[in-house]
Amino acid sequence: MPIHIKRLVLTFAVFLGLFLILQQVLKPKSFGELGHYRFNSINENASKELHYAGSDKCSKCHETEQTEKTDGFHAQLKCEACHGPGLKHSLFADKFTEGSLPDSLKLIKPSERKDCALCHQKNAARIKILFDTIDNTMIRQVDVMKHKLLDKKTKVEMKCIECHNPHQP
Numbered sequence: 001m002p003i004h005i006k007r008l009v010l011t012f013a014v015f016l017g018l019f020l021i022l023q024q025v026l027k028p029k030s031f032g033e034l035g036h037y038r039f040n041s042i043n044e045n046a047s048k049e050l051h052y053a054g055s056d057k058c059s060k061c062h063e064t065e066q067t068e069k070t071d072g073f074h075a076q077l078k079c080e081a082c083h084g085p086g087l088k089h090s091l092f093a094d095k096f097t098e099g100s101l102p103d104s105l106k107l108i109k110p111s112e113r114k115d116c117a118l119c120h121q122k123n124a125a126r127i128k129i130l131f132d133t134i135d136n137t138m139i140r141q142v143d144v145m146k147h148k149l150l151d152k153k154t155k156v157e158m159k160c161i162e163c164h165n166p167h168q169p
Contacts, residue, residue, distance in 0.1 A: 051087055052087060053089070057086070061094070068168040072165075073169055074167060086107055089101075092105055111159055111161050113157070113159060113160055116160040117142075120140060
């Protein structure tokens with residue numbers, strides 16, 4: 001056998017040996033106990049603080065918005081997708097009178113064009129999205145850069161929500 005082949009085989013064997021040693025040293029102890037994952041991660045994830053409440057919590061106080069949303073194109077969209085995590089809001093907001101919520105309990109109220117553009121901006125890679133219960137095969141895509149409507153009096157760019165109700169677009 002030529003010397004260069006011997007060197008190649010020896011180099012390959014050394015790298016394979018190093019790989020097997022490093023794999024045993026670096027692999028977490030609980031990896032593979034109940035599957036191809038780190039078993040201790042289950043307890044670690046369960047101990048993390050929750051942030052999301054779910055849309056059913058929102059509908060207890062925001063019935064009007066929920067009713068509007070159920071008939072529109074955003075029916076499958078969860079409230080927290082636009083308004084942010086709402087667990088603390090849903091737990092403590094009823095303890096405050098209208099308008100006196102501290103900033104830590106206020107949710108995001110998206111009103112800028114960029115907020116709508118997160119989903120509705122034209123994107124060639126996102127042509128079809130199928131929903132489970134609604135026969136809605138396309139997200140209405142708008143070229144936000146071309147769809148700039150200016151207010152006739154002030155000549156300021158209008159926000160999407162001035163023409164479209166976000167709960168029932």
